[in-house]
Amino acid sequence: MPYAKSGDIEIYYNAQGQGTPLLLQxxxxxxxxxxxxxxxxMLAEKxxxxxxxxxxxxxxxxxxxxxxxxxxxxxxxxxxDSLGIEKAHVMGFSxxxxxxxxxxxxxxxxxxxxxxCGTTLGGEHRISPDPKVQMDLALIANPLPExxxxxxxxxxxxxxxxxGYVEANLKALILDETYSDNPTxxxxxxxxxQAIGGFxxxxxLPSIDVPVLVMTGEEDxxxxxxxxxxxxxxVKKAKLVTFPxxxxxxxxxxxxxxxxxxxxxLRKVDEG
Numbered sequence: 039m040p041y042a043k044s045g046d047i048e049i050y051y052n053a054q055g056q057g058t059p060l061l062l063q064x065x066x067x068x069x070x071x072x073x074x075x076x077x078x079x080m081l082a083e084k085x086x087x088x089x090x091x092x093x094x095x096x097x098x099x100x101x102x103x104x105x106x107x108x109x110x111x112x113x114x115x116x117x118x119d120s121l122g123i124e125k126a127h128v129m130g131f132s133x134x135x136x137x138x139x140x141x142x143x144x145x146x147x148x149x150x151x152x153x154x155c156g157t158t159l160g161g162e163h164r165i166s167p168d169p170k171v172q173m174d175l176a177l178i179a180n181p182l183p184e185x186x187x188x189x190x191x192x193x194x195x196x197x198x199x200x201x202g203y204v205e206a207n208l209k210a211l212i213l214d215e216t217y218s219d220n221p222t223x224x225x226x227x228x229x230x231x232q233a234i235g236g237f238x239x240x241x242x243l244p245s246i247d248v249p250v251l252v253m254t255g256e257e258d259x260x261x262x263x264x265x266x267x268x269x270x271x272x273v274k275k276a277k278l279v280t281f282p283x284x285x286x287x288x289x290x291x292x293x294x295x296x297x298x299x300x301x302x303x304l305r306k307v308d309e310g
Contacts, residue, residue, distance in 0.1 A: 039097065042120035044113040047099025051090040051117045055082025058150060058308050059123045061114060062089050065132030066230050067222040069096030074290045080297045085304065090117050094226030102225050105233040111140040115148060127304055129153035131289060132261060133230060136160065139239050142246045151249045151307045153300060156258055156286050158265040161238025165264040171197060179227040191215050197260050198287035243272035250276040251303045253296065255284035
């Protein structure tokens with residue numbers, strides 16, 4: 039299996055497809071296995087798609103010391119270095135969008151473009167989720183002793199998708215969001231949460247000078263869509279796309295609608 043060395047740990051990655059490179063950055067607790075296979079295959083028809091396990095997840099190292107977004111951005115650059123890629127499109131979902139912003143701010147010479155999905159700018163300018171949502175997230179990171187893996191997964195699903203969508207697709211969604219082979223330990227979830235809490239990009243966003251596609255679900259409970267609006271307003275070359283009747287998990291819920299938007303954006307960037 040391919041690994042990149044980043045500081046004292048190893049970062050797992052995998053690549054498929056041909057074309058200009060597209061690095062995918064997943065969200066809180068998510069690994070390369072968390073992406074929709076269908077979506078990755080659609081993207082790989084036009085691009086060399088690279089997926090990776092963030093530190094603390096999947097097959098990557100899981101150190102139990104404080105994480106920062108700079109560390110996680112450096113992990114991503116280490117993957118690009120391992121593949122000999124000078125510049126890539128980088129697409130991040132949720133926490134992955136924070137990592138992606140950090141790459142844009144700290145490693146701008148490595149970028150073709152950014153795609154920010156359901157993410158936040160952090161700090162005092164962010165729009166926070168409802169306190170109940172925050173409590174549910176804390177419970178997912180530190181479940182009660184009596185909670186089963188299924189209990190935790192179902193609670194997460196109701197944060198990612200609308201109630202009606204979960205109830206109509208519950209069995210399939212549970213299978214899709216359960217990662218028993220390479221689980222993310224609670225301490226790593228907490229370390230990632232701390233890294234998210236230490237991030238703020240509001241004042242620095244105007245310095246990003248590559249094309250940026252910002253996407254959000256209109257009914258996102260975890261990262262209210264107003265965050266995407268603020269990011270798009272602060273970035274010079276940003277385009278905002280909002281998907282109606284979708285929550286935080288719009289990439290999976292509306293894959294057939296989302297992927298053409300992404301591919302069209304990347305094509306225009308590559309064509310100059």
